Amino acid sequence: MCGIVAYTGFREAYPVIMKGLKRLEYRGYDSAGIALLNGELNVYKKKGKVDDLASAVKGLKLDGHIGIGHTRWATHGEPNDINAHPHYSFSKKLVLIHNGIIENYAVLKQDLLNKGHLFESDTDSEVLAHFIEDIKEHVQCSLEEAVRLALHKVVGAYALVILSTDEPQQLIAARKGSPLAIGIGKDEFFIASDPTPIIEYTKQVVYLNDHEIATINNHELHIKRLDAIAVKPYIHQLDMELEAIEKNGFEHFMLKEIFEQPKSVRDSMRGRINADEGRLQMGGLNEYLSHIVNAERIIIIGCGTSWHAGLVAEYIFEELARIPVEVEYASEFRYRNPIIRENDIVIAISQSGETADTLAAIELAKSKGAIIFGVCNAVGSSIPRATHAGAYLHAGPEIGVASTKAFTSQITVLTMMAIYIAYKKGTITESRYREFLVEIDQIPSKIERCLQLNPQIQEIAALFKDSKNFLYLGRGYNFPVALEGALKLKEISYIHAEGYPAAEMKHGPIALIDQEMPVVFIATSDSSYEKIISNIQEVKARSGRVIAVVTEGDQHIKEMAEFTIEIPATHEALTPLLAVIPLQLLSYHIAVMRGCNVDQPRNLAKSVTVE
Secondary structure, eight states: OOEEEEEESSSOHHHHHHHHHHHTGGGOOSEEEEEEEESEEEEEEEESOHHHHHHHTTTSOOOOSEEEEEEEOOSSSOSSTTTSSOEEOTTSSEEEEEEEEETTHHHHHHHHHHTTOOOSSSOHHHHHHHHHHHHHHHHTOOHHHHHHHHHHHOOEEEEEEEEETTSTTOEEEEEEBSOOEEEEETTEEEEESSSTTTTTTOSEEEEOOTTEEEEEETTEEEEEETTSOEEOOOOEEOOOOGGGGSOTTOSSHHHHHHHTHHHHHHHHHTTTEETTTTEEOOGGGGGGHHHHHTOSEEEEEEOTHHHHHHHHHHHHIIIIIOOOEEEEEHHHHTTSOOOOOTTEEEEEEESSSOOHHHHHHHHHHHHTTOEEEEEESSTTOHHHHHSSEEEEOOOOOOOSSSOSHHHHHHHHHHHHHHHHHHHHHTSSOHHHHHHHHHHHHTHHHHHHHHHTTHHHHHHHHHHHTTOSEEEEEEOGGGHHHHHHHHHHHHHHHOOEEEEEEGGGGGGTGGGGOSTTOEEEEEOOSSTTHHHHHHHHHHHHTTTOEEEEEEETTOOHHHHHOSEEEEEOOOOGGGHHHHHHHHHHHHHHHHHHHTTOOSSSOTTOOSSOOOO
């Protein structure tokens, strides 16, 4: 959840680290801090955002060629200056930044208190800094060895970087369950939670694996496992451009990413689909194709928006491939002792590839013998390394905390998987297969047409920005879209919103409807069209205010609804890729009009790497 940046090399460390923290602020923005070493160790911390830290340190001693920085999403201890990272050890000769949770910190802390240690913060991270130093002093070992011995006794998740006055040219980093990347330049090294602070300087990156410790000293990088076995670093070449993580003239990253969806969806198809030749290739599935074609069940796991994409995939897989599908919240799946069989296929969905609950669910399913496919956006992240096979989204970096383009790319990749498997299995005909390829190939241009509705949606947003509640209703393929629309509004505008299957409205939610309640219907021309018209009539009869997303040219619902938003026609199974666009824009504009920070909504972080 938190953002980590560190630097050692020939440059001044402060501007490199501060720029990196700004790029990682989507991971946490409760507080920020920096430690710089240049003869003396200077630590500066501030509650609030990175800009607050920058203002607080003006005029202070900021020189040095080695340093560490952190932007926090609070777990242990409220957001304030004291609980901000970096954290000192007891002697104040060592500082540490940490992303994750040390589950046994209370036991470690009590032991250290018994030895006379005093603590300044309420955090588990400060305990770890004291613990490492305590081992170093009592065992009389190097800092690297002290870190290794300490992590053998730590329970929990961590990505951490340590800086010490005793070894002033050295950075030590370690990882278990939380991401950490090391950028390799000429006579300089960068450490970060993801590559976004690194790509300005180098495209050569090493991703630390779980239970690995990296030591950077004298322009050399050495990696060892916790058992002290040396590991040869594998250097990845970043396929990312700096402009991909800049706003490029948009007011917010979220708006930029909404408008990037024609490209991100097309990039998700690139190299996989050729509609003119009637060809679809999903290379990541080939090794296990016979297993998935003959699977008795598919289990899809994810969290938040990824779970909603999984619900859409459930409809598509069952309709086309005729394989039973269950969609599970990863956080519940891992704790409820699920029945998993060796011939089950598990599809794990995650934008970041680091979602802690999803990773734990993957390990559980693997232990039961299931084959795991990953659907992930972040190249080199943990989930692709933990799964047997899968597919990258290739959607590009998503900086806005509320996911938009990742959602449509997830649905695109999952749809292509379902079409590919159905064709190989023989559950769809050649003509239907080619029809799907033509339709999905047209989706990027149809998304562009949806984006042209932005001025109209902005006008609707102005009328409903002060609403206290929203209801989103859809049927069939559009039920998950209703859930996603409600989630987006909740996340960034702080308006209470709920999504329901439209038919379930009369089993409870209809009691909420009055003249103050906006009700958003996803009411496209599909197999449930007549039914959803009846649901709209039920809302109108109770004075609810109807906003309907409809298929272009629909006059019937236009006569009934207060507002209609027309999207292009497509195959029913592909409707979610278009219907969600107006809902993303509606949420965005309402949030902006309410003065909310849409890129960094309160209490949320982009990548949930803690349980």
